Amino acid sequence: MTHPFDRFNLNDYLIEAISDIGFKEPTEIQEKVIPVVKKGRDIIGQSQTGSGKTHAFLLPLFNQIDPDKEEVQIVITAPSRELAEQLANAASQLASYSEKPINVQSYIGGTDKNKQIQKLQHAQPHVVIGTPGRLVDVIESNDLLIYTADYMVVDEADMTLDMGFLEDVDKIAARLQENGQMLVFSATVPQKLQPFLKKYMNNPIIIEVENKQVIADTVSNWLISTKGKNKINLIHRLLTIGQPYLALVFANTKEYVDEIAEELKKKGLKVAVIHGGISSRERRRVMRQIQNLEYQYIVATDLAARGIDIEGVSHVINAEVPQDLDYFVHRVGRTGRNQLSGIAITLYGPDDEQDIVTIEKRGITFSPKEIKNGEIVDSYDRNRRNQRKGKNVQKTDFDPEIHGLRKKLKKNVKPGYKRKIERKKQDKRRRAKRLNSKDNK
Incomplete structure (x- = not known):
């Protein structure tokens, strides 16, 4: 019996692996990227979270691995520890189906570097995945030898740029073979990324996959005014009214995340905190507890919007409109996944009005809500006054x-x-x- 991925001429073990994962049909980005990677072309891939991008590059690259060569063949960078771990898990899952051992190693900041160096003295991995800073450490010390690699992937390039890691990625790319294949994936391609792309990419093919739906139709997108209200009290009421399965509250700064979390704890909620100010060891511990459903409520910065994959999120609350409006879709995209229903709630004040209008212009529709008598009910359209004014211009x-x-x-x-x-x-x-x-x- 044939598998839909058979048309890509992948090794048998890869077909077996994706069958067990549950892949039934290639996603749009997989359909477009896999054949082009197999042709050896450099690619700039633009797609949003949840598009199937990871396997769009892992499958054709794993197809090229020669397990008999005990040397680095693929280098993949990711801007956050959590993203790097997720990529390493996906790669290890594919490798586990190979008859001949394929060595996948991750190099992530906050982990034991001495142990990693000791392993490297015995054998170089086939696939290297890591955060830019740690990779630079083990490469510049000549413990990790990547000059043999034919393939490099820069995942979440715009996030890499935003977090200040592009200089490290530049140092890594400079160590690779000049005729190697470079794949860059990014939700957006900012102008500041262009010099890097021109430096390392050879006539790249741009593959862009648009989100046909900005927000999944399984997500109810609500808008609630905070005017005259205590915002943290409002968040507490929203979290306790609906008894969410797993709720993710976003704020723009780690300081505000801490403030919200402390106030919610005082009100009796068990709250997990995720932001860049927490040590990597603590973040890994918290993530394990979240995956084990030890927490029902999580307060986080945008690190969790693109950097962390948390399953089973039923509610997303934007305590603040994100400073970078592109993150609105990333935040809301944490819920309503795998055809499950979800609720996204954005809290806004008078100063956020223009940002809400901009988000709406991107094709996103809000349902106005308010809390009355302990229930979340439909509210009025916030533009109703402007609409009335338009009908009564003569009275201005x-x-x-x-x-x-x-x-x-x-x-x-x-x-x-x-x-x-x-x-x-x-x-x-x-x-x-x-x-x-x-x-x-």
């Missing part, structure tokens, strides 16, 4: 002071007082007329 010159004078005139007052009010009205009109004439000059 309404003057509350003259309106008040008219109301006074309707009262039973002495004739002299009526004339006094009338004069004030006329003076008011004359002043307004003079101001208008000055403005029009």
Whole structure:
């Protein structure tokens, strides 16, 4: 019986591996990338989280590995420890199906470097996956020998740039063979990335896979105003009203993450914290506890939006609109995965109005909500006032002071007082007329 991936002419063990993973049909990025990688072309691949990108490059590259050569053949960089671990797990899963041993090793900051060096003295791995800083450490010490590698993958290149690791990736790429194949994957391709791409890539093919749906149709996307409300109290109510299976709360800074987490803990919730200020050992411990469902509530920076894959997230709460609006989709994309339903809630204040409008212009629709009587219910459209104003443009010159004078005139007052009010009205009109004439000059 044939498998849909058979048309890519992959080794039998790779077909067996992806069958066991549960891959039934290639995703769009896999359909486009795998044949081009097999032709030896450099690629700039643009796709969002959850597109199947990882196996789009792992499968054709593993197809090229010669297990009999005990040397580095593939180098893959990832900007975060968690992403590197996920890539290493995916690569190790493929390698485990090979009849001949394929050695996959990860080099990640915060792990025991001495143990890694000792292993390297006995054998060089076939596949190297790691964070840029640690890779540079073991490469520049001449413990890891990557000059034999024919293939390099830079995963999440825009995130690599944002986190300040592109210089390290440059040092790694400089050690590879000049005629090697370079694959760069990125959600976006910022201008600051261009010099690196021109330096190391040979006439690359750009493969772009657009998200046909900005947000999965399994996600309910809610918008809740924080005007006049204590935001952390509001977050606590949202977390406890619906009893989420697993809720992920995003904030823009590690300081605010810590503040939210502390307040929620005071209110009796068991909360996990993920941000770049936590040691790698602590982050790995927290991630294990999350995967074991020891936590129901997680508060995190955008590290968890693209850098960490947490299964079973039923609710995402944006405590703040992300500073980089591209991260809105990454955050919301943490829920509603694998055809499961999810709820994404964005909290916003008056200062966030323009950002919300920009997000809406990208094709994202919000459902306005509010909490009433302990329930989350439909609310009014925040643009309703503007829509009403549009219907009543002729009333924009309404003057509350003259309106008040008219109301006074309707009262039973002495004739002299009526004339006094009338004069004030006329003076008011004359002043307004003079101001208008000055403005029009």
